[in-house]
Every structure is written in structure tokens, then in C-alpha cells.
Amino acid sequence: MTLTEQPIAASAQPEANPAAAPLRILYQRPDALMEKSTHYCPGCGHGIIHRLIAELFDELGLNEKTISVAPVGCSVFAYDYIRTDWIESPHGRAPAVATGVRRTNPDKFVLVYQGDGDLAAIGTAEIIHAAARGERLTVVFVNNGIYGMTGGQMAPTTLLGQKSTSSPLGRESGEHGFPIPITEMLAILPGVTYAARGTLIEPSAIGKVKTMLKRAMQVQMTGGGFSIVEILSNCPVGWNMTAPESMAHLAQVAETYPIGVIVDRQKAAPAAREG
Amino acid sequence: MTALNGTLERSRTVAEISTTPTNPAAPERVLWKGNEAMAEAAIQAGCDAYFGYPITPQAELLEWMARRMPELGRVFIQAESELGAINMALGAAATGKRVLVTSSSPGISLMAEAMSYMAGQQNPMVLIDVMRGGPGLGSIGPSQSDYFQLVKGHGHGDYKVPCLAPASISEAMALVADAFEIAERYRTPVAILADGTLGQAMEPVVPAYRTPPRPTNDWVADGAKGRAPRVVKSLDLQPEHLERHNLELQAKYREIEAREVRWAGEHLDDAEIVIVAYGTAARVARTVVERAREGGLRAGLFRPISLWPFPTAALREVAGRVRAILVVELSAGQMVEDVRLAVEGVTPVAFHGRMGGMVPSPGDVLAQLRELWAITEPVPATGHGPGHPRRHRPGAAASGARSAIGAPTAAPSGRTPRSTAILDELVEVDIADALTEVWR
Structure with missing residues (x-):
């Protein structure tokens, strides 16, 4: 799965006993990831993203100080897999719910997990104003370009030409409008400290997503403003593809939604002063 | 200073006055x-x-x-x-x-x-x-x-x-x-x-x-420090x-219905006819009741304070001993539906309402009250036979509640109205039994 290094538990290195062969743990379930099978469809990216978050919660020591906010959509059940306190939000309102949590619990870490229908359609006002206020939140925005849970309908992020159950002839700009690059839209707001987009297309890219997520979490932990990582993910069932086909298709998705760090105002600030 | 600042200063002064501990002997x-x-x-x-x-x-x-x-x-x-x-x-x-x-x-x-x-x-x-x-x-x-x-x-x-x-x-x-x-x-x-x-x-x-006082919150999501994580959710x-x-929610609602009913009454002891109104409409109604009494019409006011739970039992008791009820609202008639459900036809219920930001005038309401009195029959003094629709319970819930806020109250002891008794039974129902009940 991910090629990221794991912290090696001290107890796993029985060096005190020279007779035993030294064993090193290269891969294990993070404490923050519950020991259960997910309900996600075979090949779905949510499981990968859950694991990245859980690894980072372990690494950054956030397991006992995090309040997470769940969206509506397939990933509402994230609360069954990531071991923190969770609050379930109405569809699209997660950034507002998280704002209420954030302002009344200044010493806690607040994670927001949203899909693209949740964040970029019904919850557009909530995400824009949470970002504009510079709320100290970390938003994980999973973009698979479709409404997965309800059966694969067109989302505002659906690619032009892409077929869905509510755009059976393919998305056509004159009829359905254009895909929304919402992370770029958010990034122009001064309240947004960090905005980046990654993809699950291959293991090295997943490693980069983890780096982005870590940066976004550190922004919140160091008193920065709003941070968001958009992750291009797949939906093999909704896209009517096999799992490998859907992963390969992410290359085409990235043509509409370019990969990379869009803004990092914590890094940019000192550089601007030097210039 | 601008006018706006002047307003703010005045408001602040009020806040300071209001937060100053007042002498209970001479409340300010x-x-x-x-x-x-x-x-x-x-x-x-x-x-x-x-x-x-x-x-x-x-x-x-x-x-x-x-x-x-x-x-x-x-x-x-x-x-x-x-x-x-x-x-x-x-x-x-x-x-x-x-x-x-x-x-x-x-x-x-x-x-x-x-x-x-x-x-x-x-x-x-x-x-x-x-x-x-x-x-x-x-x-x-x-x-x-x-x-x-x-x-x-x-x-x-x-x-x-x-x-x-x-x-x-x-x-x-x-x-x-x-x-x-x-x-x-x-x-x-x-x-x-x-x-x-x-x-x-x-x-x-x-x-x-x-x-x-602050409750003990053993359910909140405040970071799972030293305990198992909690999920605050409605999905299942x-x-x-x-x-x-x-079923658990419904049991909670039955408990609220049994314990959190609030209402107030004026002149209910000897009232022949009663106005039911809440909020601003009740302020108008109070004026109407006083004017009616000055004119010799023994009117009373029943004022629900908790709209849910509605003071059903208390209102039904009052309804059993008056010749008619007039409901006054700043609406086309919304609470009147709950009044009629409570009264269950034991006495006529009429309605007076204004809408769109208009407020009923005491004169109009008084005129309708007098008309209602004129077209209805007096309540028989005694001799309710079996099956008589009027449930006259002297001394029950509403009696003696003149200008008293009857809240929070449980049902009056020894006189539990039938509907409340049913509610009480529901509260005590075991959830598993209730589930079985549903399947039967």
C-alpha cells in the first residue's frame, strides 16, 4: 500500500535480547485506524485516505485531542474507521459545524472530511465562508467527480464529457456548466493558509498526498488559518470501470484539476519579506 | 459622537444596570x-x-x-x-x-x-x-x-x-x-x-x-482523551x-409531556367563557377579559406558556365547566387546532385571528366574545349523567390557578386525566417490549 515509513515501536526491537533475530516492523495498522473492514466498494480510494489520516494522527499525536466532522455521502462512515471523536453534519454543512467546534474548543484539533458533492455543490457557501474567516480547520476534500453514495449522478466536479446517471450523454458545458476548480477558488482568499491538490493515481503520488496532509495539519497545529487538501480519488462503480481502469483514469482527471501545492502562505510570508 | 455611538452608550448603560446585583427588597x-x-x-x-x-x-x-x-x-x-x-x-x-x-x-x-x-x-x-x-x-x-x-x-x-x-x-x-x-x-x-x-x-x-447548573455531559465529542471515541450522529x-x-426519543417526549407543561390562568375560578391565547395575543386577551368583567360577563384567560407540551389536561378541565372558548392568535388559526384536540368537543371553540403583522383589537375580540356568549348555552350546574361529554372536575388542574403560573407541573395528584395516564404508561414501557408490540 503506501510506501511511507512507519514509526518503529520500541518494543518491537528486542535488542536487549541478542539471541533473538532483530525484527523491524515496516508496516502495521496505525492506532488511529480501527481494526475492521470498510464498507467501501472494492478499489475505492476512501480506505487509502483514511489510512493516511490515521498514520498522521499517530505521528502527530492527535488521537486524543481531535474532534472530526463527518460529511454526508459514502464517507459519512469515516467515523466507523478513524478512532477519534466525530460529529455528523448535515449535507454540506461540515465547515459550519466545524466552525462551531473550533471556536468553542480552541485547544482541540479539528478535522473536516468532505466529498465533492458535499463541499462543491450543496455546501459551497459553508466552505467559502469558513475559508474566508480563516477558520483554523484542516479540510480533507475527496474529489471523485461524482455522487457515489446515491448511485453515480453528476457532481459540479464531473469532467466535461463524462457520463453519469444524471448526464447519460456526457457532461456538456452548454447544458451542465463547467467543472468547478473550487480549491483554486478558495486559495485566493487570504484566510486560506494552505491549499493543495494530490492524487491517488500511484504509490509515489499517495506519498505526496500524505506530505500535503501533514503540512495541512501542521498549519492548524501551529496556529495558521484554514488548510485544505483536495485529493483526486476514484469511484470504480460510479465510473463504470474496473479498479485498475479507474486508477489509470485519474491521469485524465488531473488534466482538469492540476496536481500540486496551490498556496502556502506560511511559507510564502518570509519569502515575500526577503524579496 | 455620532448618533450610533450614542445608542450604543445608552445600551451599555442598560447592561451595566442589569448586571448590577439588585437589592431583593427593592428590585430595580x-x-x-x-x-x-x-x-x-x-x-x-x-x-x-x-x-x-x-x-x-x-x-x-x-x-x-x-x-x-x-x-x-x-x-x-x-x-x-x-x-x-x-x-x-x-x-x-x-x-x-x-x-x-x-x-x-x-x-x-x-x-x-x-x-x-x-x-x-x-x-x-x-x-x-x-x-x-x-x-x-x-x-x-x-x-x-x-x-x-x-x-x-x-x-x-x-x-x-x-x-x-x-x-x-x-x-x-x-x-x-x-x-x-x-x-x-x-x-x-x-x-x-x-x-x-x-x-x-x-x-x-x-x-x-x-x-x-451545568449537566454532566457523558456523551459529548470533546476529544477522546483517555476514553473510547464517541460519535454524535443521527444516521443509522x-x-x-x-x-x-x-422509541427512545418518543419515551423522552412522553416524559417531557408529563413534566414540563407550563400555563397560566386568570379568573378561571368562576369563568363562564374563556379566551385561550399565548404571547402578544394573550396581552390583548387579558385586556378583553378585564373589560368583559367590567361589563358583567364572567370571562377568564387560559394562557399556554409551553406550546409543546401543550397544557392539554388543564385546558380540558377548564373546558368542561365553561360554555364556550374563544381562541385568539396572530395567525389564521394554528394553536386553535391543539385547543380543539384538547377540548375534544366538550364545549364550542371559536377563533379570532389577525395576520400579516396586524394585531387583534380588544374591541373586536370583546365583540366576538359577547356574540359567542350569546349563541351558546350555559353549562348545567349539576347532574352530569353517565356518558355526558362534559368532564367537570371541580378543584382539578385549572381551578385556583388565578394569575398563577402552573409550571412546571406534573398532573395533579389523584386526578390524573386519562390521556396523561396513557402517556405515563408509555414512559414506563420497556423499549424491547415496545419493539415487540410494534411487530404484533
Whole structure:
């Protein structure tokens, strides 16, 4: 799965006993990831993203100080897999719910997990104003370009030409409008400290997503403003593809939604002063 | 100094007066606007966070909180919409904070979604609705046309919201503290139904604040430190589980119905005819009752304070010994449906209402009261045979409640009305038994 290094538990290195062969743990379930099978469809990216978050919660020591906010959509059940306190939000309102949590619990870490229908359609006002206020939140925005849970309908992020159950002839700009690059839209707001987009297309890219997520979490932990990582993910069932086909298709998705760090105002600030 | 600053200075002075401990022997009266008085009452009740959005006629409430909450190091957010405001409240409430949200009718409509979620998640919250005329954008004048919307549950799903209706600014301040206590005791949103008059009018009040004790929150999401994680949610895709959750909610609602009924009566001891009204309409009704009595007509006033739970048993008792009931509302007739359900036909129920920001005039209401008296029969003094529809219970719930607030009350001992007895049985029903019952 991910090629990221794991912290090696001290107890796993029985060096005190020279007779035993030294064993090193290269891969294990993070404490923050519950020991259960997910309900996600075979090949779905949510499981990968859950694991990245859980690894980072372990690494950054956030397991006992995090309040997470769940969206509506397939990933509402994230609360069954990531071991923190969770609050379930109405569809699209997660950034507002998280704002209420954030302002009344200044010493806690607040994670927001949203899909693209949740964040970029019904919850557009909530995400824009949470970002504009510079709320100290970390938003994980999973973009698979479709409404997965309800059966694969067109989302505002659906690619032009892409077929869905509510755009059976393919998305056509004159009829359905254009895909929304919402992370770029958010990034122009001064309240947004960090905005980046990654993809699950291959293991090295997943490693980069983890780096982005870590940066976004550190922004919140160091008193920065709003941070968001958009992750291009797949939906093999909704896209009517096999799992490998859907992963390969992410290359085409990235043509509409370019990969990379869009803004990092914590890094940019000192550089601007030097210039 | 600009005029605006002048206004702010005056308001601050009122806040200072109101927060100064007063001598109970000689309580200090202040002239205060309803919106501001309710806001300060919430602050003194220990409100941790306020979320709102500007709308007339409740804007002064938001403005009061905008200045006072940061002064006290508490949270104030003017949200991007009423959706944003109530969802912020949902988040803060789910972490165990004491939260207040206020709006007026069109904004309350937008909040129906989150109210349903909060009822399902069992998040405490106090919502103040300073009602205005509808439908649609309507008017900014006083109205009581949100009764259906809030008293009947507001959003989707089988749930109820305790609704309290003050008839004066002093009472509104007291009910704000009560509302926080009910919200936390039963883990439910609680609504206060005020109207444009109560929000905008100024009247002399004797500030009497109360800070309800903090509950033990063993359910909140506040970071899983040293314990198993908690999930505050309403989703459950297992029908058996969701039905069980609903049965637990219903048992809670039966308990609220048994314990949190509030109402007040005036001249009910000897009344031949009774007006039922709440809030601003009850203020008009009180004038009508006094004028009627001056003219020799023995009228009384029955004033529900809790609209849900509705004072069904007490009103039924009153209905059994009067010749007619007149319901007065600032609506086309919404509470009158609950009155008729309570009365169950034992006495005629007539209605007088104005809409769109209009308020009934005492003269019009008095004329209708006299007409109603003229066309109805007196109640037989004695001799109710078996099966007689009138259930005359001298000395029961309403009797002797002249000008007394009958709240919070359980059913009068030894005289439990039939319907309340059924409710009590429901409260005691074991959930598993109830599930079995459903399958039979």
C-alpha cells in the first residue's frame, strides 16, 4: 500500500535480547485506524485516505485531542474507521459545524472530511465562508467527480464529457456548466493558509498526498488559518470501470484539476519579506 | 459622537444596570427592549456561544450579543446564513457547550434541516424565533404564524421541540434560563416563540437572572482523551436500530409531556367563557377579559406558556365547566387546532385571528366574545349523567390557578386525566417490549 515509513515501536526491537533475530516492523495498522473492514466498494480510494489520516494522527499525536466532522455521502462512515471523536453534519454543512467546534474548543484539533458533492455543490457557501474567516480547520476534500453514495449522478466536479446517471450523454458545458476548480477558488482568499491538490493515481503520488496532509495539519497545529487538501480519488462503480481502469483514469482527471501545492502562505510570508 | 455611538452608550448603560446585583427588597426596574433583554438573559444563563444572522425584527438581539459576548471572552459569530448559524450551533452543542441561536420566521424555515439533525443527535440548544408575518418574505410586523412550523417539530422526522411562549419581556427573560435547563436536561433543542412585538417593544422589567447548573455531559465529542471515541450522529441504516432510537426519543417526549407543561390562568375560578391565547395575543386577551368583567360577563384567560407540551389536561378541565372558548392568535388559526384536540368537543371553540403583522383589537375580540356568549348555552350546574361529554372536575388542574403560573407541573395528584395516564404508561414501557408490540 503506501510506501511511507512507519514509526518503529520500541518494543518491537528486542535488542536487549541478542539471541533473538532483530525484527523491524515496516508496516502495521496505525492506532488511529480501527481494526475492521470498510464498507467501501472494492478499489475505492476512501480506505487509502483514511489510512493516511490515521498514520498522521499517530505521528502527530492527535488521537486524543481531535474532534472530526463527518460529511454526508459514502464517507459519512469515516467515523466507523478513524478512532477519534466525530460529529455528523448535515449535507454540506461540515465547515459550519466545524466552525462551531473550533471556536468553542480552541485547544482541540479539528478535522473536516468532505466529498465533492458535499463541499462543491450543496455546501459551497459553508466552505467559502469558513475559508474566508480563516477558520483554523484542516479540510480533507475527496474529489471523485461524482455522487457515489446515491448511485453515480453528476457532481459540479464531473469532467466535461463524462457520463453519469444524471448526464447519460456526457457532461456538456452548454447544458451542465463547467467543472468547478473550487480549491483554486478558495486559495485566493487570504484566510486560506494552505491549499493543495494530490492524487491517488500511484504509490509515489499517495506519498505526496500524505506530505500535503501533514503540512495541512501542521498549519492548524501551529496556529495558521484554514488548510485544505483536495485529493483526486476514484469511484470504480460510479465510473463504470474496473479498479485498475479507474486508477489509470485519474491521469485524465488531473488534466482538469492540476496536481500540486496551490498556496502556502506560511511559507510564502518570509519569502515575500526577503524579496 | 455620532448618533450610533450614542445608542450604543445608552445600551451599555442598560447592561451595566442589569448586571448590577439588585437589592431583593427593592428590585430595580429598568425600561428594556425585548430583544436586548432576552440576549442578556441568555448571557447571564451561561450561554457559551451565540450564532446568528441579521433579520428583522430580531436584529438587536444579534447586535447585543456582538458586543457583549466578546467582552466576556465568549463566542459570537455572525454566520453566512441561517444555515451556517444553526450548524455552527450544532457543532458547538455536540462538544457540550451552551449555545443560543436566534432568528425570525424566514430564517427559522432555513434552520429546519439542522433542527431535525439536532433532535436526532440529541444536541441541546436554545432557539429564539421573533416571529414576523408570512408566508414568504411577508412583513416585519408581529405574527404567531410559526406555530405549526416549530410546535409541530420543524423539520423532517418524528420529533418534537419543546416550545415556550412568553407574554412579557420579564417572562421572556425567565423562560430563556428555563429553556437552557430543559434543553440540557432532556438533550433536545428548545424553541422560544416570541413575536415582533415582544422583540421590539420596551417595557419595565425587573431583571432576575438565573444560571442553570451545568449537566454532566457523558456523551459529548470533546476529544477522546483517555476514553473510547464517541460519535454524535443521527444516521443509522439498520431499521431495527433506528426504530429503537426513535422509541427512545418518543419515551423522552412522553416524559417531557408529563413534566414540563407550563400555563397560566386568570379568573378561571368562576369563568363562564374563556379566551385561550399565548404571547402578544394573550396581552390583548387579558385586556378583553378585564373589560368583559367590567361589563358583567364572567370571562377568564387560559394562557399556554409551553406550546409543546401543550397544557392539554388543564385546558380540558377548564373546558368542561365553561360554555364556550374563544381562541385568539396572530395567525389564521394554528394553536386553535391543539385547543380543539384538547377540548375534544366538550364545549364550542371559536377563533379570532389577525395576520400579516396586524394585531387583534380588544374591541373586536370583546365583540366576538359577547356574540359567542350569546349563541351558546350555559353549562348545567349539576347532574352530569353517565356518558355526558362534559368532564367537570371541580378543584382539578385549572381551578385556583388565578394569575398563577402552573409550571412546571406534573398532573395533579389523584386526578390524573386519562390521556396523561396513557402517556405515563408509555414512559414506563420497556423499549424491547415496545419493539415487540410494534411487530404484533
